[in-house]
Every structure is written in structure tokens, then in C-alpha cells.
Amino acid sequence: MRHVKNPQLHFGEVNIADINIDARSRDDVPAILKGLQYIYTNDTARKKVFSTLAAIIDPSVSTEVGRPGMALWRIFVLATVKLGLNCDFDRLQELANQHNTLRQMLGHSGWEDTTVYKLQTIIDNVSALKPSVLAEINQVIVESGHEVAKKKPGETLRTRCDSFVVETDVHYPTDVNLLWDAMRKIIELTGKACESENLSGWRQYRFNQKQFKKYYRKAQKIKHSTSKDEEKRAAQCEKIYQTYREYLFEAERLIEKSKITLKTLNDLGKIFQVEQIAHYIQHAVRQIDQIDRRVLKGEVIPHSEKVFSIFEEHTEWVSKGKAGVPVELGVRVSIIEDQYQFVLHHRIMWNETDDKVAVPIIKEAKQRYPLINQCSFDKGYYSKAKVSRISLCDHA
Template structure:
């Protein structure tokens, strides 16, 4: 049984509309909760959000039978809070069980302190969101935000840029990747053998230490800066010893898997997982041998930068002090009201390949978008022509030397004004990175897309909270001013 929100209030429970915030607080949580409170209190917005959550999250679950789970409202609050605070599940677990205002927002009364959220419950429920659901939810929230600010302008002006969201990986080397692959393969095989009462890998901990010792020896030889022939020979010998030992373990694991296949026929998934790590190990052995011993240069497209997050890319954007980033690029399109209209996870794509798609998808969601600015990385002749068909004003600087006609276009007042305003998108990117998108803590490409989409939703809700917070502060300031004026008059 899963409901959107409990309609029957309990003794001591505070209605969401009556939750008060300290306007002098400079912490993040009250502003996030203020935005969520608006979602709950705005009748039209609340109906759309709840209808979407109810139809998309576990739609086949009977709402009237079964044990009660987390309400969909609680799931949304927890997901938004986790991303906007850039918190892991440990901190979220502590907050939802101990933070009084947050528990009031979740619908808990003062007398149900014994109702606690389990760590795994939070993980499982927040993971119910899908990127597609969050994209639709974001559209509803942005529309509500546009109504809130009572904009006079009928059209939206966008600014588009990309940045790298890092994956949760260590800085790679080929011997590190080989060590990771074999460590997992050996550990999983040894545990499987223990469950089947086989003694093939009873000394697997010693085997892992031996492998690590050889890896450290190869690393130490590589660090030496001496370029003489003897030093190079020692480095090659250290690498050779490491990959020979690795090959022995690979063969032994394959022999063990053949034996286990006859005794444990039902453990197919476990076998597939081990074989996947073995494939990683074989690839790394081949690349180490080609690079170190044969002196070849490994083509970039053959390289894998993480065996745990295989979607990780090596991104060099030429930033000062950040020569390389390990992650995946994400493109966002923000409007002049600082709401993020659309985002796109760029899987092995460049800026110029997704410029048109960003605009068309944003216009599909918000048809009143009629202008957008980009930087030079999005330029291509085809993009210039196609974007002009979708937008009234395209601010896309051209690369290289400009012709007289192009120079005249880029010196027009509207073009210059839009290009100067374009840098504001960096503020949105910085806000996203501060509030969750500096590093993705979820695993897999599916988890990465969900994490990014939830961060966009959380950022837009936070934007609503900031607007309302400023209005509340101004309202309180005027009330104090009136009160002082009446006191002076008396």
C-alpha cells in the first residue's frame, strides 16, 4: 500500500501550511522546505505533481491493501533534500529521523518519535524515480515557478552551456584497473567457493596481497625518473612479473568457474558478474603488455576509465587548473528567470552535436522560448541554419575569422547584449555543482541520469524557495516598519 499523502492527520501533527521558518536562518534546509511547502499548498500545482507521482511510481500497487510504505510526498521531499544539500544517504538518514522541521514536512507529529526511517528504506524509495518521470516533474515545477514570479514578458530567453559531472572513481592507471578487476573477480570466486564448500581459493587473501605487492613494485619502478637502460629494464621486468601473476589468476578463476558450473547451476548471475570482471582483466593485461613491453600507443577509443563506472569519460575542456575531468558532460538550458528548462546527459557527444536537440526539446516543453545564447563550442554551419528556423534570435558566435557580414551580425546591439548575459549560465552551473552535481554518487548510467535529473528538479524547487523567501523577508521588513511607525505615532 502506497499513498501520495496521508489525508487523516494524527494527534500533534502540524499541517504543512502552518510550518514556520526562521527568516534569519542562512542554512539551506529552510529554503528547500519553503519551496516544497509552496508545491504542497498551491492547489493546481499540488494536484499535477501528486497525479504524476501516483501514476508513475508503482502504478500497479494496490493503494488500499498491504502494509504502509513511505508516502510519495515523503519520497519527493527526501530525494530533493538529498540532492540540494549535496548529501549522501547517511546524512539524509540522520536528518529525516532527527530534524524537527523536516519531520513536520514529512507529516510526522510530535508524538511519533518512535517512527524512524531505515537507511535502506530511503535508498530503495528515492531510487524509484526515473529520469523520464523527473523530466515531466521538472516541467510542472518550472511552469509553477513562472506563474509565481508573475512575469510580464510573454517569451522566454534561454542560455545553454555544458559542464562535467564527475563520477565516483579514483584517478586511473592501467595497472590500477587490472588490480581492481582481479580483486573483485578473486573475492567473488572465493566467496562462491566457500558457499559450495570448495577449497580452491582458501588462501585468496594471501593471493590478493601478493598481487598488490607486485602492483606496488611496478608503480615504484615507474615513478623513478632515471632514463637509463637499466632502469627501463627493471620497470619492464616489474610490469612483466605483475601481468604474469595476473594471467595465472585469470586461468585459475576460469578453471574454478568451470568446476562451479557443474555444482551450482542456479548461480548464473554470479558467474556472469565474475566473467565480466575477467573480461576487464584480460583487456588490461593486453593493454599493459602492448604499452609497456611492446611500446605501442593505446588508441583512446580502446581505453576504459573505470571498471565500476564504465560510462566514465576522459574530458579535457581546457580549464585553468583542471586539465582533465573524469565523468560525463551534461548540458543545461536556463531561462532568464534562473529556472532550468531542460537538460541532456551527453554520452560521448560534443557540444555542437546537441545544440539543436536542446532547443527543440526545450521548445516542446515551453513553446514560448524564442531566443537562446550559446558559446563558440556549439557552433557549426548546420547548427546556425537549423537554430534560426526554431528561434527568433540565435546568439551563437562563429569560430575562426569572421566575414564582414558575420562581423556585422555579431556587432549588433541585440547580439552583444545577449552574449554578455550568457555568462549568467555559469552561475547556474556553479549552483548545480554546489548542490549535488559536482560528483555523482549513484552507480551505473541509469543511476547517473536519475541523479542529474533529480538535481535539476531540486534546483528549480530551491529557486522557488529562494523567491518566496525573499518575498517573506520583504513582507516581514514592511510589517516591522509599520509597527515601528505606529509606536512612534502613539
Template sequence: LRQMLGHGILDQDYNYALQTLKDNVSLLTPEVLDKINQVVIKHGHKLVGKKDGDDLKGSCDSFVVETDVHYPTDINLLFDAIRRTIILIMSLCGRLGIDGWRQRLNNIRKIKRYFRKAQQIKRSTSKNQDKRVKREQLIINAHIAYIELVQSFLDKVKDSIAAIQPLDIILQLKIQEIEKYIAHAERQIDQIRRRVVEGETIPHHEKVFSIFEEHTEWIVKGKAGVSQELGLKVCV
């Protein structure tokens, strides 16, 4: 920038006053910047040897900006949602003197036990049909127990919210945040029930890959050694 203003190596000590900078920067209106862009573009065309009438050609590529998320499954996203819901409602009720949420850590530990059981039980690889059927039923029962436990806590959270009166703007915002995580949990419960109990394949457009960074996408690019990436595509 100093070279554009005509300064050389020997006048490095020359400085501009702050107000001078403000006055001149304010002169860079959108119209002036557009004119500068046109000059730069024309110079670029000249450098690459573009002739009048030639078609303009460009190239672009995309890469994935990864988001800081764990590998998503419907059951661990449900655990994320209910854990956050319990933490928030406990904090809010504690501030307002509402009883019922003092056992936060015990509640979360209990839910985590049910989550781990549903997570760890695997489908049988036995050739015996009866064994496979029994194992499948164990999987269904573990998932049903998990989502029913979570639903019982969601119902309790809703009762606590209904008991909070009157609502000022701060309380409304806090409750809206809790309700956001309730909605996440209820969506995951619905999808788990449909997938495990009813045997449905959940459409890709219904899935969420992080309840904290909801913009996260599941991106399959076919790279060698990389089956998928979690983040956002950026075009350059």
C-alpha cells in the first residue's frame, strides 16, 4: 500500500494521521471499488493473453471445512440432547428455587447406562435362526428401554417449564434454549423407534449430524482412505 502511495525504502518513517486514514478510506465507495475491480480484471485478462471475443473460462474446487463433532449415531445424539436438556433445566430450576433436579449427575449416569447397553449390544452372526431372532429382540428391548427413559425425563422437564411463572424476557430465552434441545431429543427418539423397532431406513434429509453444530453435513467425496467427512463444503 505504501508503494502504491509512492513511498520508497528511504521514507519508512513517514506516517499518516489516523484522521487522514479515516477520511480517505471513507472515499472508497462501492462504485469506486467496482471500478478498481474492473481495472484489475482487465489487467488479468491482458496477462493471460485473452482476446476480445474469447470465452471466459474458470475453474473451481471444493474442500471440506471439518466441524468439531464426534461420529454421529442416532443414539449418541439423543444422549447429547437429553444431557444438555437436564443440565440447563437443573441450572434454571436451581436459580428459581424449584425442586426436583438436584440429582442431575445421578440422572445423567442412569441415562448413560441405558445408552451404553443399547450401544454395545450387537446383532448375532450365528447361522441359527432362533439365536438371531432372540438377539434382535434384545436389541429392540434395549433401545426401547433407552428411549422410554429419556422420554420420561423430557416429560419431567416440560412439567418444570410449565411451572415457571411469570416469564420475563431472560427466562423466555433460557426456556427457548431448553426447548430447542427437547426438540432435538424428540426427533432422535422418533428416528430410533422407526429405525430399530419398525425397521425403517431413515431418509438422509431427515438426519442431523450434530445437535451443537447443526450446519454439519455428512460429505462423501470418495477420497482414498477417507470414507466420509463431517463439515461444510467450501468452494474456491
């Protein structure tokens, strides 16, 4: 069973309206908690947020019996803090367990409540908040913010649109280190699967991983000769080819060995492990092909074929021409902000550029905020066709 928030205070619990938040603090956590406190103490905003959160609960599930789940208010608070701080789940866990004011906002008393949040519990519950739910709650918050900013009824919204890159947690990608990433996961997962099922062939998988890393390091460190002597350059070039051949040969040998083991694991019904290993094998085969074509055959790999992370495959190579920032690795996001500096709408640009989203993002924003009557874009969004189509949106 799950509730939005238990209305009955526990012994020692502080009412959210009475939580003392340091107004002079320049840290970001108190500012986020102050906003959450306002939402909770504003009757209209609280009812709308609570009704949106309540819609998450499956109506077929009883709210009276069963094992209690995390209250939706607590999930909302944790999700808001994570988004506001742009932090990972490890920091969120530390704050939820050690930050006294945040614990009061979560509904824990200071001295009797010894609740400790486990990392996986936080991950599972915060991930349950869908983007559509957060978009509805964002609309409630914007409306409340407009009241605080004394926006007049019927006043039009003047907006601006801009994009930025949400960086993913990846290292600088090269085909050589991406092959290493794929191979170390293949060796590790295959070895552990064989350990758990008492299968032979991978007893020394940790040693094999270290040995393969030596081939990777050799390929990573070898450089072209800068000598003016033609023979020395040719000799170094042949040495490079030989180093890469050995690297690719060892990768192919381990992949073939892993494929044989996959058949046995599949016969044992270990579907999840098989799919995991097969996923990384696909990445490894692609990287072997690209290294072979680039280094040994002298081809230029088309940008459309490149993958920049095997763990976060949505990562894109973004070059926006910023001073001092030649390239960013992540995903583009466009936002629309009004004159009161509230973010009205956002659009994640999966394989899209600025010039492709100008019309769609305005249409989506006007569906939620019909009072939008103007929007400024930077030159990356501009085209004459887009201007005429956006003008039609204003008259729709």
C-alpha cells in the first residue's frame, strides 16, 4: 500500500509549515527546501500536486492493507532535490540520511526516527516518477510562481528559447577504449556466469582481463613516428599495424570463446545473462570493424556510424562553437523560459538540432500555456520557413 502523505504526525515530527529553513544560506539545498515548503503550505498548489501524485497509484491496489511503500510526498521531495542539485543517487542518499532539514521535509523526527534510506530503495522509488507527471507538477509550480510574481490575469507571456547540453558521465571516446570497455564487460560477465553455474573454461577470467588490458595499453600508447627518415616512419607504421592486429585478434578470440559459453548458458535457461553478454558482444564486433577499417584499411568512419559510449548509448558528440569548449558529450535539451524566469517547457532533442525543434517546441508550449504570444530564439533556430510556421502557431 502507498499513500501520498500520512496526515497523522508522529511523535517528535515537525509540521512542514513550521520547519525552520535558513533564509540567509547561499547553498542550493535550503533554496529547494524553501520552494517545497511553499508548495506544501499553499492549499491550492498542494491539492493539485497531491492529486497528480495520487494518480500514480494503481486504483486496483488497496491503500489499506499490504506492505507500506514510500510515501509519494517523500518520492517527490527526493526527486526535486535530485533534479535541483543535478546530483547522482549516491549524494542524494547521503543527504536523505544525514541532512537534518531535508529529513524534516521528508517527515522524519529528529531523535526517535532512525529511518535509513538504502541506495536501491531511492533509485527504485525516484525512478517511478514519470516525465509526464513531473510536467504536470511543473505547470502547477509555474502557476504558483506567477501568483507570487503578481502576474495579472490574462497577461501575455513573453518567452525565450535556448538549448544546452546535458553532459553524460562518459570518458573521452575513441574506438580503442570503447573496444576495451566492451571486452572487459564480456570477460567479466561471462566469467561470473560460469562461476555461478560451475562451468569450466573461464576460471582465470580475471587474469584474462588483465592480459587483454596489456594489448589495449599497447594500442593506446603507440604513436606515429615524427622522424624525417622515410625508413624509420615506415618501420613505425608497420609496428602500429602489428600492435593493432594483435589487439583485434585477441578480442576476436575471446568473443568466439564467449559465444561458445553463451550456448551453454542459454541451454541452462540463463536468458538475462545471455542477453547482457550478447549486448556487449555487438558493441565489441562493431568497434573491431571500425578499428580495422580506420587503422588497417585507412578509411574515414562516417559520423553516423560512431557510438560515443557503450554504457550511455544516447550520448552525442555536440560541437556548438563555444569559446573554450570545442566539444560536449551528452544530449541537447531546449527550454522555453518566460519573463518571470520560469521554465515553461523543455524538449529533449534525441538526434535533433536547434533548427529542427523551433516549431514543435512552440506548439507543445502553447498547448500548456495559450497566453504565450512571443518567443525569441538565437540564430541556430532560425530559418524563413520556421518564422512563417511559428507565426501560424500564434494565430491558431
